[in-house]
Amino acid sequence: MILKKRGIKAGKKGQSANEAAMIIMFMTFFLIITLAAISDDIITASDNNYKALIQDIADVIEQEAQIAFGSENGYYHAFTLPAQLNGQAYITSILNSSSISSQANITIITVASKRPNVPINVTKVLPRDVLGNLVRGQNTARKEQGLVIFRPIPLTPAQQADCNPGCGSGGSVAPEECCDHMHLCCT
Numbered sequence: 001m002i003l004k005k006r007g008i009k010a011g012k013k014g015q016s017a018n019e020a021a022m023i024i025m026f027m028t029f030f031l032i033i034t035l036a037a038i039s040d041d042i043i044t045a046s047d048n049n050y051k052a053l054i055q056d057i058a059d060v061i062e063q064e065a066q067i068a069f070g071s072e073n074g075y076y077h078a079f080t081l082p083a084q085l086n087g088q089a090y091i092t093s094i095l096n097s098s099s100i101s102s103q104a105n106i107t108i109i110t111v112a113s114k115r116p117n118v119p120i121n122v123t124k125v126l127p128r129d130v131l132g133n134l135v136r137g138q139n140t141a142r143k144e145q146g147l148v149i150f151r152p153i154p155l156t157p158a159q160q161a162d163c164n165p166g167c168g169s170g171g172s173v174a175p176e177e178c179c180d181h182m183h184l185c186c187t
Contacts, residue, residue, distance in 0.1 A: 046086070050113065051120050053085040058111040058122040061092070061134065065109070065126050068141040068148040075143040078153065083136045089114040092134040094150060107131070 060079070068075050081092065095108045107130035112121040132150035142149045 047118050050086055050088055050115070050118055054090055054111050054113060054120055055122050057081060057085070057090065057092070058109065058124050061109050061111065062124040062126065064141045065107075065130050065148055065150075068143045069127060069129070071143050073143050073145060075141075077141045078138060079141065080138050081134065081136050090136075092136070094130065094133055096131055097128060 060081075064077065064079055068077065084090075091110075091112045091114055093110045093112075095110070097106045097108070105128040107126045107128055109124045109126060109130075110121060113119060129146060130148045130150070132148075133152065134150050135152040138153035140151050140153060142151070
């Protein structure tokens with residue numbers, strides 16, 4: 001009689017252990033699925049934020065060009081483009097149509113992603129009379145003889161000294177800024 005009671009108790013304990021293991025397994029599975037869904041949402045939000053920042057940079061450049069274009073000759077304004085957008089690199093370029101064809105009369109300003117998984121390229125079309133180049137860092141917009149000219153503000157001699165083949169390691173200048181100013185760097 002005692003053995004039967006012990007056997008029944010042992011069976012109930014074994015059944016409880018199986019039920020607990022099943023509950024833990026289902027909860028772990030649910031947790032994994034929830035974390036996967038949340039991480040996808042976080043990645044999507046990060047990509048959308050990066051795309052919005054690239055669009056904002058393109059809008060800032062376009063506004064600088066339009067303000068300079070609408071101003072009198074002699075207009076000068078310094079502005080800064082960030083070195084990175086949320087820790088991610090980007091590219092800026094200005095293409096004047098006169099370098100392509102004498103019949104076209106536009107300038108194309110492009111801000112593009114350097115992230116391979118976020119292909120975005122924001123293009124702004126401006127009047128033909130916009131020239132120059134832009135760098136990540138300090139730039140100027142000038143109006144001279146009816147032309148809007150973008151130029152980077154040159155690096156100081158101390159900053160140039162930090163732009164070396166070692167990428168300014170330990171220096172005050174970011175390697176990306178050295179690259180934008182056409183100095184040797186390792187990026």
